[in-house]
Amino acid sequence: MNWASFYAVISGVNRHSTGIGRIWLSVLFIFRILVLVVAAESVWGDEKAGFTCNTQQPGCNSVCYDQFFPISHIRLWALQLILVSTPALLVAMHVAHRRHIDKKILKLSGRGSPKDLEQIRNKKFKIIGALWWTYMISLLFRILFEAAFMYIFYMIYPGYKMFRLVKCDSYPCPNTVDCFVSRPTEKTIFTVFMLAVSGVCILLNIAEVLYLVGRACNRHFQSAEDSPMVAWITQKLCL
C-alpha cells in the first residue's frame, strides 16, 4: 500500500466531482503528494543524523532533537494529505450505495440484463439531493482539516521558518549547548511551498462550496420561476 494505490482509489472519485473538484485533485497530486515523495523526503531524510550538538555528552543530541522537533514536517504533511483526501471516500461510498440500490431495483423489476447493469456501473450521478449534502459535508471537512493542520504547524513551528541554530539546556546536556539543524534554508523553502499550496487548496475548496451553493440556488429558483413569490420579488426589486 503506497501513494500509488491511494491515488488509484481517490481518482475514482474524480468522475463524480465538479470541475473545480478535479482541479483540486490535480493540485493535490502534482504539487503536494508528488513533491512530498520526490523532493521533501530527501531533504528531510537525514534530519536526525545531520542534527549535531556541540557536546560529546551521550544522549544530549537525542534529547535536544526531541525537544525542538516533536513531530517531523514530513510526517505532519503525510498525515495532512491522508486526512484531507479521505472525505472524498465519503462521496465514493455514497455513489456506490446509490448504484447498489439502483441495481436492486432493476433486478426486482425484472430488467436485470447484463447490459443494464453495465449501464448502471458507468452512469454518472448528478450532484443533487442527498449526494449534494454528502459532497458539501466532505468539502467542509476538507477545509476544516486543512485549516487545522495549518494551525498545528504554526503552533509547533512558529513563523514557519527553520532555524539554523538552537540553544538547548535539558538534562543531560551540560549547561547550555549549541545545536545545528541540517539544511535549514532548503527546508524553509519547501515549508513555504507546501503551505502556499495548502492555501491554494483551501481557496479552491471554498470556491467549490460557493459554486455548488450557487448552482443549487439557481436550480431552486428556476424550478420556482412560475411561482407568484418570485414574480413579486422581481417586481419589488425593479421598482
Add this chain to the structure above:
Amino acid sequence: MNWSALEGLLSGVNKYSTVFGRVWLSMVFVFRVLVFVVAAQRVWGDESKDFVCNTRQPGCTNVCYDSIFPISHIRLWALQLIFVTCPSLMVVAHVRYREERDKKYVAVHPGSHLYVNPGKKRGGLWWTYLLSLVFKASFDAAFLYILYFIYEGYDMPRLSKCTLEPCPNTVDCYISRPTEKKIFTMFMVASSAICIFMCLCEMVYLVGKRCHKILRIRRENEQLMFAESHNITVLARPRSDYSRVDLTSAATAPPASNGVSGNKLKIEEAAATSGKMA
C-alpha cells in the same frame, strides 16, 4: 511486506459485508495501513541505531535496548493488522464453499439451485459472519492490551535508567524521537479503538436485524393463524354517546337516520378490515 496483495485479497470481501463492514474496511486501510506504511515505519526506522546510553561499556547498550523494547511497536502493529484483517477471509471461504456445493448440486439436478444467492447472509453464513466480527474485535482488543502491558500504558519516556549486567551501576539511556513515537502510538491506539467500536456496532446491527425479522415473521404467522381459525365478524357498535359521521365520504345527504347508522356501519367495517391488516 506486500500490503497491496493483502488489500487486493480483502477488497473481494467487500461484496459480502454490511454497510458498517465496508466503512470498517476503508477505515482500516486508509488510516491504519497507510499511516503505518507511510509514516510510522520511518519514525521507528532508526530506533536501534539511535538508542544511546551514557556509557562506553561494550554490550550495555544492546542489553538495555533489549530490556526496554522486547518487541518493537512496528512489528506489533504489523502483526495486529494482519490478524485483524484475516477473519474476513473466513467469510470469503464460506461463500466459495457454498458456490462449490451449488455447482455440484446443479450438475446432479439440472435446472434447480441449492442456494438462490450464495452471498446472502442466511443460515450458516450469518453465523460465520458474526464469528468473524467477534474475532476481529477480540484480536484488536488483545493487541491493544499486549501493547499496554509491554509498554506500561503506551508510555514512551525520553530517558530510562538501566541497571542490568554488564552496565556499571545505573546508566542513563535515551530513546530517539520519543515525542513523535508517542504521537503515532496514540494515533494507532485511537484508530484501533474506533475499529473495535465499529465492530461492536456492526454486531448489534446484525443481531438486531435478525431479531427484528424473526419477530416480524412470528407476528405475521400468528395473525394468519388467528385469521384462519376464527370467523371474522363485524365489531359491535361503540358505546360512546357521540355518533361518528364521516362527512367526507357522504356524497349523499346525511340527515336521514337510516343513512347515518348505515354510514357508521361502513366506518366500523372499514376499521375492522384495516385493524386486521395492520
